[in-house]
Amino acid sequence: MLDAGRVYCQTSKSFVNGLRELGHQCCRDKMMENCLDKFSNKLSVILEANGEVIETTQKAVKMKLQTFVKEDVRRFKDVRKEFERSSETLEAALSRNAQAPRGKLHEVEEASNTLLNARKSFRSEALDYVLEINVIEAKKKTDILAAMLSLMEAQAQFFQQGHQSLTELEEYRHKLNEEHTQFVLDAAREKRDMEQRHAAIKKKH
Template structure:
């Protein structure tokens, strides 16, 4: 509600003036309370904004860290892949955080700072003038009382009280005019000052949302639609893969778990047979341990189920003999004999045992064939070299003759 105190009424110091003055003072107090509350709420908003910004920065760092996880993925070679996409999104969110921090800074500058200045300068000036007005008003009331009580018989006292009253009235008139002036100025200034403050903040809000809109509009046009298509494609592939994996238990039915299930031969190749075997240790207890064996070239190697490195059991299978021991109580065993040691291995079934024996004998035969092929090749090369040398010598003899 608008309150404007009339200057003419203040010179009369009428009850109407005092009433309008009280209404104006109450209005200023109510305005001050609301402004202080608004500044406090704005400060709380800024503090919460800082917390939000800090938490969002942590979230962006988490996205970048997640992108680093996908660096080894097959789908992350460029910005159209998972890691590149995540980094692009993190960059966009980081830019939005910059805009948000600017908005919070503008809220502090335009709202908190300006309104605090209005309270501490303009409202405070009115309050200080009010104190002076009330003091002069009390002095005038005292001067009026003294002048009214001066006896007619004491001429000098009457003159002194009248002079004091005249001076006090003049001072009161000037002070009351100044006080009314401060009130009217504040009532006039509060309109444009507060509106200008909020307008400045609204411009900051407008800039913030425009920047965000432009940022994400550009991102959507050039990138997000493409990523949405890629997500749909990946989702379709995942659904197909899940459908295929729903038939996973049929692998158990296809695989005979009772006979010959422990040997793997990629593409039916005996020379690359692999699978689990029990290996008898060479210690005093002669206990058996389960290891993963495979044939690599002309070597027999094994490893534990964990990530331990391969251990070479036999360097050269050409020096080994494979036989079935008859003096063992354990079933499905076969022996790998070398010139220096013997290895007892046990399969899970008789069929697996026979498969391993065939595979090892095939590897030994293949190793001998490869050796003979290399020897023949070397002999041919030597023969070719010798023939070339003899031909050269014959040509030289003919030339001399």
């Protein structure tokens, strides 16, 4: 998505450059030159803001989520492995304690101590695991919300800038629209006059 956005901005900049070049070629027609110059300048402002949105998306969403996956999820997986290891150790200790011959006090005592240590370790790892689950769930929520808020702010600012930039042309657009309407009427009148003159000349011949 980000790469596509960058390609769009680059292509749009080429379009703006094309408008400017066209304006330079219309230097004898001040109205056309002025129109193309004003519009290309406003588009440039909008495209710059669009580029900022893309970079904000890169920082706010992609990098934030990548950090979450690389660091927080990795730590969570490590804690889970320790919990699973302590669980296996506890199961082995329970089995050994159950199988210890009751007539051999030394083996019974050793199995009992091993089981006691395994239980302590399991409880400790279980608490760490539960804590890490709660931490990562809370962090996931805050990180995603922070990223979305940053993205929404960037989008809102982008559209506000675009709207403001084009609103500044409102008076000019109304004036240009009136000139265009008059130009169309004049062109239609001129076309009609030329056709009438052409028809009159053909009748004479």
